[in-house]
Amino acid sequence: MKTLMTLHNQKHLDDVLMYTDGILLGNNLFGTRLTNSFSIEEIIEIARQTKKHHKLCFLIANQIMTDDELDSFSQWMDQIDTSIFDGIIVADLGVIMLLKEKGLAHQIIYNPETLITNDYDFNFLHTLGIQGVYAAKEITLEDVKRIGTNKSLSLFLVGHGHLNMFYSKRQLIKNYSDYLGKNLHLHQAQDLTLIEEKRLDEPYPILEDIAGTHVFRSNVLSSMKVYDELTAFIDYFVIDTLFKDDVYGHMVSKMYHQKQTELIDLLQENYHESWDDGFYFKKTIYKSKEVIK
Amino acid sequence: MIELLAPAGDLEKLKIALLYGADAVFIGGEDFSLRARASNFTPEDIIQATTFAHERGKKVYVTTNIIPHHEDMHGLLEYLQILESAYVDAIISASPYIIDTALRHTNLEVHLSTQQSTTNARAVNFWYEHGVKRIVLARELDKYQIRKIKQKTKADLEVFIHGGMCMSFSGRCSLSNNMTDRDANRGGCAHSCRWNYDLMQNNQKLSETPFSMSSKDLEALKQIPHLIDSGITSLKIEGRMKSLHYIATVVSTYRRLIDDYLKYGVINDFQIYSNELDKAENRLASHGFLEGMPGVNQQLYDQRNERPTQLFIGLVVAYDDSHKIATIEQRNYFEVNDEVEIFHPNGIVEPFKVVSMTDEQGEPLSVARHPKQIIQMRIPFAVEPYAMLRKR
Numbered sequence: 220m221k222t223l224m225t226l227h228n229q230k231h232l233d234d235v236l237m238y239t240d241g242i243l244l245g246n247n248l249f250g251t252r253l254t255n256s257f258s259i260e261e262i263i264e265i266a267r268q269t270k271k272h273h274k275l276c277f278l279i280a281n282q283i284m285t286d287d288e289l290d291s292f293s294q295w296m297d298q299i300d301t302s303i304f305d306g307i308i309v310a311d312l313g314v315i316m317l318l319k320e321k322g323l324a325h326q327i328i329y330n331p332e333t334l335i336t337n338d339y340d341f342n343f344l345h346t347l348g349i350q351g352v353y354a355a356k357e358i359t360l361e362d363v364k365r366i367g368t369n370k371s372l373s374l375f376l377v378g379h380g381h382l383n384m385f386y387s388k389r390q391l392i393k394n395y396s397d398y399l400g401k402n403l404h405l406h407q408a409q410d411l412t413l414i415e416e417k418r419l420d421e422p423y424p425i426l427e428d429i430a431g432t433h434v435f436r437s438n439v440l441s442s443m444k445v446y447d448e449l450t451a452f453i454d455y456f457v458i459d460t461l462f463k464d465d466v467y468g469h470m471v472s473k474m475y476h477q478k479q480t481e482l483i484d485l486l487q488e489n490y491h492e493s494w495d496d497g498f499y500f501k502k503t504i505y506k507s508k509e510v511i512k
Numbered sequence: 513m514i515e516l517l518a519p520a521g522d523l524e525k526l527k528i529a530l531l532y533g534a535d536a537v538f539i540g541g542e543d544f545s546l547r548a549r550a551s552n553f554t555p556e557d558i559i560q561a562t563t564f565a566h567e568r569g570k571k572v573y574v575t576t577n578i579i580p581h582h583e584d585m586h587g588l589l590e591y592l593q594i595l596e597s598a599y600v601d602a603i604i605s606a607s608p609y610i611i612d613t614a615l616r617h618t619n620l621e622v623h624l625s626t627q628q629s630t631t632n633a634r635a636v637n638f639w640y641e642h643g644v645k646r647i648v649l650a651r652e653l654d655k656y657q658i659r660k661i662k663q664k665t666k667a668d669l670e671v672f673i674h675g676g677m678c679m680s681f682s683g684r685c686s687l688s689n690n691m692t693d694r695d696a697n698r699g700g701c702a703h704s705c706r707w708n709y710d711l712m713q714n715n716q717k718l719s720e721t722p723f724s725m726s727s728k729d730l731e732a733l734k735q736i737p738h739l740i741d742s743g744i745t746s747l748k749i750e751g752r753m754k755s756l757h758y759i760a761t762v763v764s765t766y767r768r769l770i771d772d773y774l775k776y777g778v779i780n781d782f783q784i785y786s787n788e789l790d791k792a793e794n795r796l797a798s799h800g801f802l803e804g805m806p807g808v809n810q811q812l813y814d815q816r817n818e819r820p821t822q823l824f825i826g827l828v829v830a831y832d833d834s835h836k837i838a839t840i841e842q843r844n845y846f847e848v849n850d851e852v853e854i855f856h857p858n859g860i861v862e863p864f865k866v867v868s869m870t871d872e873q874g875e876p877l878s879v880a881r882h883p884k885q886i887i888q889m890r891i892p893f894a895v896e897p898y899a900m901l902r903k904r
Contacts, residue, residue, distance in 0.1 A: 283629055283631055283650075283652075283681055283684075284631065284632055285631050285632055285653065285657050286632045286633055286634075286657065286660055286661065286664070287657070288632075289632055289634065311631070311632070311635060312628075312630070312634070312635040312638050312639075313630075313631070313632035313633070313634035313635035313638075315638075316634035316635065316637070316638050317634060331684070332684050333579065333683060333684050333685070333686055333697055334579055334606075334607075334628075334683060334684075334697075336579050336580065336581045336582075336697070337580055337581060337582050337585060337607075337609060338582070339585070339608065339609035339612075340579075340607055340608050340609055343608035343609075343612075355579075356686070357686050357689050357695070357697075358581060359581075361582075362581055362582055365582055384685065384686040384687050384689070384690045385679070385680045385684075385685050385686070385687050385705065385725075386680055386681050386684045386685070387679050387680050387681070387725065388652040388681065388801070388805075389679070389727070389805070389806055389811075390805070391679075391725055391811075392711070394806075394807060394808045394810075394811045395711065395723050395724070395808075395811075395813075397807065397808035398721070398808045398811065398813050399719050399721060403718065405713070408713070410713055410714050411711065411712065411713055412711075412712045412715075413709040413710065413711060413712070413723060414709060414710045414712055414717075415691070415704075415707055415708070415709050416707070416708050416709070416710075416722075418691065422712065422715075423709075425711070432725075434687065434725075436690050498689070501693065503689045503693050503694060503695035503698070503700070504693055504694050504695060504698075504700050
């Protein structure tokens with residue numbers, strides 16, 4: 220199992236790569252929920268440096284796109300020698316078809332966030348010749364294992380970080396700012412949270428970027444309890460450091476790499492966050508009729 | 513011919529939708545369907561539904577649109593075969609597992625659910641070439657983007673024109689999963705996006721005004737001509753859990769608008785259709801994404817905007833033409849001497865005054881106060897079953 224992690228600052232690349240096998244990065248014209256939006260020149264340079272370390276570099280292009288946005292993305296991609304990437308992470312079937320037209324099917328990693336919840340759907344795009352697929356964040360460890368057992372593509376899983384749970388195309392923070400009659404300048408701000416009136420102790424990070432508005436889980440997903448099990452069937456374990464920094468990333472990747480359980484409490488304390496197991500051991504409820512009765 | 517597609521939460525709503533002008537309805541079965549809180553159809557109900565629809569040259573689509581986990585995958589083929597043997601006209605699905613099972617092992621037509629959030633022609637054509645006949649487009653497209661997609665595909669396209677809006681890209685939201693343990697992609701959506709929140713920066717509340725993700729409902733009256741001219745196959749009304757009166761009013765209004773546009777080639781005054789929609793219990797509405805990125809005027813803040821209506825007071829069960837006596841099932845309070853109107857399934861509205869009425873035993877009544885009570889009254893013109901009695 221390889222470990223990949225997001226990057227905040229080019230200057231910290233060495234630290235980020237110290238305990239990982241590679242990085243994920245993107246530009247906010249086509250990527251979303253990014254730790255940082257890197258220019259095309261920065262992306263090329265970072266990818267080059269990553270190669271020098273004999274590590275992996277994945278481009279994030281995970282917006283849901285219209286035809287016009289696909290055309291822009293196509294032109295943007297034409298400026299890059301795509302061989303510098305070990306994979307391109309996308310969330311939209313239209314992007315997959317575009318990359319396939321460009322002969323880049325082998326680089327595609329499909330991450331439709333919530334949609335890959337069973338082994339059949341995981342393997343569905345195998346015939347297109349793509350490289351990998353992310354399993355949904357909302358399934359149990361048993362479901363992840365079953366996908367891992369039956370996979371015909373590389374299995375990616377976000378194993379640590381604030382996982383997103385809402386992706387709207389609307390600029391909801393700007394709209395709210397307009398409603399208040401204020402210019403709050405909160406676009407791209409990474410220090411915002413939502414508090415629901417009945418869940419006062421669960422602040423949900425919220426981010427508005429070019430792609431829209433995103434709301435995230437209150438707790439940070441941690442896979443420390445299941446890390447050894449995951450190594451048996453996950454190909455790429457992803458650490459997402461959105462809302463944190465590269466120092467955090469360095470420490471977290473070290474924790475997983477060296478199984479330093481003593482860092483679990485320290486990191487939560489230092490970063491004022493709580494970790495949980497996500498849905499690894501928690502089934503969501505299907506037929507809500509049973510709940511309502 | 514463009515299709516007007518309506519929701520049907522139960523058999524009665526299905527009949528109302530089809531009688532009031534829908535060309536097709538979509539319903540949920542007991543398995544593999546979102547909207548688990550709607551009154552979902554049993555296999556026997558589905559046979560009744562398709563029989564009723566097909567006798568009138570209309571269609572029934574069944575939603576099998578969950579995103580299944582492994583534990584949900586059993587029994588799919590058997591269920592699809594039941595739908596096939598009930599002569600369902602198509603299923604609406606999002607999961608490749610369900611889509612492929614239907615395409616490989618049944619003759620069911622497959623429509624791609626909006627849960628896949630399809631926003632471009634390449635994705636549309638991927639599914640079309642895979643064997644999916646119709647794509648329900650994402651709600652996040654404007655009318656020009658929709659037209660462009662149609663110009664690049666042979667697939668049938670279905671577009672939402674009226675009803676509630678998911679705030680997230682459909683299928684990509686797990687607010688409900690995380691906040692209530694109810695799986696939004698398996699029928700358990702708790703509508704957490706419609707709750708009130710405080711927006712905080714560095715733990716400081718930015719305003720006493722609650723932050724809201726919630727938007728106004730979609731109402732696309734003015735965009736219908738553009739969508740028809742774009743070659744869209746189906747115009748979809750949302751709301752399987754809405755009332756009979758809502759379904760009748762909304763369907764009838766769009767039916768009239770579509771027919772008027774097809775007949776005259778132009779709509780000069782949308783207000784008459786808008787006034788008609790106002791009679792249903794609509795929430796505040798806007799054009800959604802159809803005219804471009806929604807701004808503050810498309811959002812809902814600090815308010816619950818359902819506008820309840822007491823207009824719908826009875827449903828016609830039967831009419832004795834020789835004595836001009838109608839049998840009515842009561843739905844809301846009304847009295848003798850009320851000025852009322854009959855809302856016919858063909859959209860025509862005829863006023864009259866309630867002069868007298870009796871209960872089932874012929875005992876005179878001055879007020880009708882009991883829900884579902886059977887009442888008889890004289891109506892001076894012919895009415896048909898499923899016509900609606902409304903207060904003026």
